[in-house]
Amino acid sequence: MVAKTHGRAARIAIASGKGGTGKTTVSLNLAAMFGAPVQLADCDVEEPNLNLFLRCEQLTSTPVTMLIPEVDANRCTGCGACGELCQFRGIVSLGTRALVFPELCHGCGGCIRVCPSGAISENPHQIGTISVGQSRTIRLVEGRLEVGVSSVSPVIRAVHQQLRDDMPAILDAPPGTSCPVTATLLGADYVLLVTDPTPFGLHDLKLAVATARTLNLPCGVVINRAGEDQVGLYQYCQAEALPVLLSLPDDRQIAEITSRGDLVAHVLPEYGLMFTELADKLQQEVLKVAGGRA
Amino acid sequence: MKKIAFSTTGQTLGAELDPRFGRSIHFLIYDLELESTQLLDNQQSRNAAQGAGIQAAEIIVRAGADTLVTGHCGPKAFRVLDAAGIAVYNCAAPTVGEALIALRSGSLSPASSADVEGHW
Ligand code: SF4
Numbered sequence: 001m002v003a004k005t006h007g008r009a010a011r012i013a014i015a016s017g018k019g020g021t022g023k024t025t026v027s028l029n030l031a032a033m034f035g036a037p038v039q040l041a042d043c044d045v046e047e048p049n050l051n052l053f054l055r056c057e058q059l060t061s062t063p064v065t066m067l068i069p070e071v072d073a074n075r076c077t078g079c080g081a082c083g084e085l086c087q088f089r090g091i092v093s094l095g096t097r098a099l100v101f102p103e104l105c106h107g108c109g110g111c112i113r114v115c116p117s118g119a120i121s122e123n124p125h126q127i128g129t130i131s132v133g134q135s136r137t138i139r140l141v142e143g144r145l146e147v148g149v150s151s152v153s154p155v156i157r158a159v160h161q162q163l164r165d166d167m168p169a170i171l172d173a174p175p176g177t178s179c180p181v182t183a184t185l186l187g188a189d190y191v192l193l194v195t196d197p198t199p200f201g202l203h204d205l206k207l208a209v210a211t212a213r214t215l216n217l218p219c220g221v222v223i224n225r226a227g228e229d230q231v232g233l234y235q236y237c238q239a240e241a242l243p244v245l246l247s248l249p250d251d252r253q254i255a256e257i258t259s260r261g262d263l264v265a266h267v268l269p270e271y272g273l274m275f276t277e278l279a280d281k282l283q284q285e286v287l288k289v290a291g292g293r294a
Numbered sequence: 295m296k297k298i299a300f301s302t303t304g305q306t307l308g309a310e311l312d313p314r315f316g317r318s319i320h321f322l323i324y325d326l327e328l329e330s331t332q333l334l335d336n337q338q339s340r341n342a343a344q345g346a347g348i349q350a351a352e353i354i355v356r357a358g359a360d361t362l363v364t365g366h367c368g369p370k371a372f373r374v375l376d377a378a379g380i381a382v383y384n385c386a387a388p389t390v391g392e393a394l395i396a397l398r399s400g401s402l403s404p405a406s407s408a409d410v411e412g413h414w
């Protein structure tokens with residue numbers, strides 16, 4: 001059975017310090033070879049792309065809303081207190097009736113509290129959509145941010161809320177190490193970092209490891225395009241006690257198959273086996289963590 | 295029309311008119327009655343990750359300008375400027391001086407909306 005932590009099935013985040021390391025390929029193939037029903041969460045809400053591969057036939061969508069201020073023109077005196085408070089420029093008043101910029105508002109509610117005239121009320125505003133679908137053994141939960149909206153993290157949290165507790169989940173994080181990545185990792189029990197043996201790969205891996213460790217999350221590594229290791233990636237992993245759970249060879253077939261929208265684990269049996277093994281190792285890793293906590 | 299703000303990369307009337315509004319380096323305010331200039335720094339807006347145009351618009355409004363001449367102005371900045379009653383003129387003149395001449399000769403017409411999508 002699947003390892004459990006905190007009384008719910010394990011959640012594994014797949015992250016990388018930068019884009020283009022093959023993080024999506026790892027998430028999809030791991031989910032396909034998981035050996036049990038699994039959830040796959042697309043937390044790259046600015047550019048969700050997992051369903052291009054999963055092609056779920058039916059998606060059930062729910063809007064994600066945030067409360068943003070609305071100004072009553074008759075009550076606003078143009079005192080400017082709201083704009084002075086808001087560091088995001090979500091609301092601006094320059095001796096004039098306050099103007100709201102929903103795309104910049106973070107929904108903190110601060111302006112409502114400081115308005116001396118009670119001119120501000122709150123209204124729900126759609127900032128994203130969560131879509132849920134099924135593709136074979138994979139339950140997809142996709143977050144998508146509305147165009148122009150800057151509040152990424154609430155949409156990622158909404159993705160987490162749509163996950164079921166009784167089924168393990170793979171969380172595909174956005175690239176980088178910024179707030180949206182942190183928001184993704186905050187819902188995870190384990191972080192799988194995808195990197196490649198290049199100077200950039202190693203540099204960004206170190207940043208990603210630092211992010212994961214700040215959040216007190218155990219991590220393991222997948223090395224993609226593994227070939228000649230000119231940068232000492234393996235030594236680094238060893239020195240940092242980071243288990244390398246999978247090394248994917250630098251094989252052109254992977255890119256070719258992926259660009260067709262197919263999964264290499266489905267097309268080539270040797271890769272199917274690799275990802276099955278990765279799933280097994282991950283379960284052991286997560287069990288270790290769960291055991292350590294118990 | 296009394297105080298005109300120009301987006302500029304330099305510090306004088308002979309300097310280049312900065313085609314960007316929100317991320318312009320400076321604003322040169324020209325007082326038509328006094329025929330004097332005042333230079334405002336836009337560093338803070340340029341450093342802002344988001345809402346640079348709104349902040350730049352605030353600087354113009356607080357300086358008491360009633361007119362803005364710039365290359366391009368995005369939708370958020372335009373809303374703030376419009377609410378504050380500032381007339382916006384888009385101008386392709388290479389320098390601030392030439393933009394001022396074009397404005398005075400009446401060959402520019404005020405914009406009724408933003409002329410570009412965000413990030414200016
Ligand atoms: S709710 Fe917060 S972020 Fe939004 S406009 Fe008001 S003060 Fe700014």
Ligand code: SF4
Binds near residue numbers: 077078079083118
């Ligand atoms: S604080 Fe209230 S009254 Fe003052 S400008 Fe903002 S909305 Fe208007």
